[in-house]
Amino acid sequence: MSTVNNPVNPQKSRRGLDRIWHATLISLDGFRAGWGEAAFRQEVLCATVMLPAAFWIGRTWVETALLAAVVVLVMIVELLNTGIEAAIDRVGPEWHSFSKNAKDVGSAAVLLSIILCCGVWFAALWHRFAG
Template sequence: MKGDGSSSYSLWHRISFALSGIVQAAKAEKNLQIQLAIAFIVLTLAWILEISRTEFFIILLLIGQVVSLEMVNTALERVVDLVSDEWHALAKAAKDIAAGAVLSMSVISAIIGGMIFWPTF
């Protein structure tokens, strides 16, 4: 926010704010909790099946994208709720579009993950 002096915070403070946001989202958002549990299972499976380093990096990128999009979706939903207490078609559309972004990335990630893991079975 302009004028709040945030630019004068040290790098450590800015990192701690970001980590606080991750923890808040992980504690409050059921979908993020589910996605993190799935990520843990996928990473465990990747380790057990000894997928290639390149495939592992792809899996990490996909997990990072899904988790990051979910946090952006959460932030957008909170901002929309803050701005308006009343139902509005544009607010609904904004929330639905952000949720759709998470869903589409999740589906694409599942397809790519399937393509990586399928040959190992």
């Protein structure tokens, strides 16, 4: 039987609302997998404080959107880093320089997103309270 009619991944053959529904369920599974990481849980905890605060600190809708976006960006990058780590761990538990580099680059991306978030928030706070 051909793989076109019987794909390994049934999601590839779904169309319309059925595809959207199943993609949503898969995404929720991704959030559950991310929740297993302590770093993601810490970032979600920070987001529960920072996202509502963005509406108070932002003076315009653009400022509010930017404050919220950088918080969400940190969580997005953390989920991508978790995916990279899971894929590397799937390959094998033994140490390899390529695996280390992949994990290190993912970690560096998370760090950069956190630095960006902090910079935007400090600038907004400075503008709000010292400006």
